[in-house]
Amino acid sequence: MRRLDPRYAWLRQLAAFVVVLAVWEAAGRAHMLNPLYAPSPSRVGAALVDLFSDGRIWPHLEATFSAALGGLALGIVVGIVLGVVAALVPFIAELLEPVMTVLNAIPRVILAPLFVIWLGIGLASKVALAFILVAVLIFFTVFTGIRQVDRRLIERVVTLGGDRWALVRHVYLPSVASWVLGNLKIAVGFAFTGACVGEFVAATEGLGYLLSFAQSTFNAALMFALILLILAVVLVIFGLAGRLEKHLLRWN
């Protein structure tokens, strides 16, 4: 078999994607697909253009971004703090670990209706859902990470005359930062999942809300357009997170 040049993998993937789209479009135009279920790519494209041309998408995008990024930031901060405290204080670990383990085991999105009752259908309930998804992930990352800090690094710093603060600054903080950054992409995905599911459950704006609207009006073209949009948004954020990770973990 002839070996494929790996440099042009993207080109082959793109070509295959275009072929799939073309077949799909042709099948749609030949009335072989019911547009109610599988609208052709051109209709999806038109729906997407529509969303932006009259500008009504912006407040929805803003709502979803606010919820996701707010939950992400809060979740990272709280996850790190709880993880560090639990790793250093055995009593806190005893109390927190079972709770976190349960929260980790259940699909946390089932908490969405509860957050709506507690916090209303506004932004707060979406932030809360994104937050709980991210915080549990980060908690375990930091909690298990700190207990696995390389003992040799600690001994190295101690034998060079470093005090407790030196250990925190030169060993623990960089270790924690590297684990959190290593999980940043997953956390971003979780944050957007939380925001969109929250909006799906009960909201007045946001991409998730638009999705549920498209569902209730059986607007498949709009739904596809929204799925594409969410995909694009998450890919952009992934790219940014990846660059940040690459820069800050350049020693790795």
Added chain:
Amino acid sequence: MGEGSFVSLVGPSGSGKSSLLRAVIGLQQPLSGTVETDLARSQVGILFQDDALLPWKTARDNVALGLTFNGMERRTALAEADAWLERLDLAGFGDRFPRRLSGGQRKRVALAQVLAMKPRLLLMDEPFASLDAIVRARVVKDVVALVERESISVLLVTHDLEEALSLSDEVYLLSQGPRARITEHYPVPIPRPRDPVHSRTHPAFAPLYERLWADLSREVDHRAEAA
């Protein structure tokens, strides 16, 4: 231990050689007895088998670390670190992260890190075991030259009898643990300055090696029978 002397500890595994070094530098408490030294904590340096450099710091920052812990201003510490890297043949590698250095280079950075602290006593726990033969010979040669020049006392723990004899002024044999103790003492009459490779051809080397080897084997057999 006299000032500037090079002393090696050899002995079977589990005789507590490493524990002894860790007790000297204060990483662990001796089970009994005390460590007596007229040196301050910062005058004692230690080098382990796996040199744990901080992976997120460049070679230069790693070397400067101990200096800043002891109150040196960062800028001065970095200049000092560069000087030490140069002394250890690592000029131009200061900006590299440990991951981008070879095993031998990492060992040299770890050495620079410890020597930059100007220790009066250097403890080494199988420091060269992870290096391949050629690299090892070169690093060992540089270490010997540096400790001779700065008249640093060295306490070396090793499994390698040749290494112990070719580098040391005195070799101590520890008995098999538990409750290991020093059983023999061998002064090595090879003159300084030494070349670690050529000191193996000194007429005193072979007989000493034979004796040390026989005593160590007896120590191991002795315990095997008792068990």
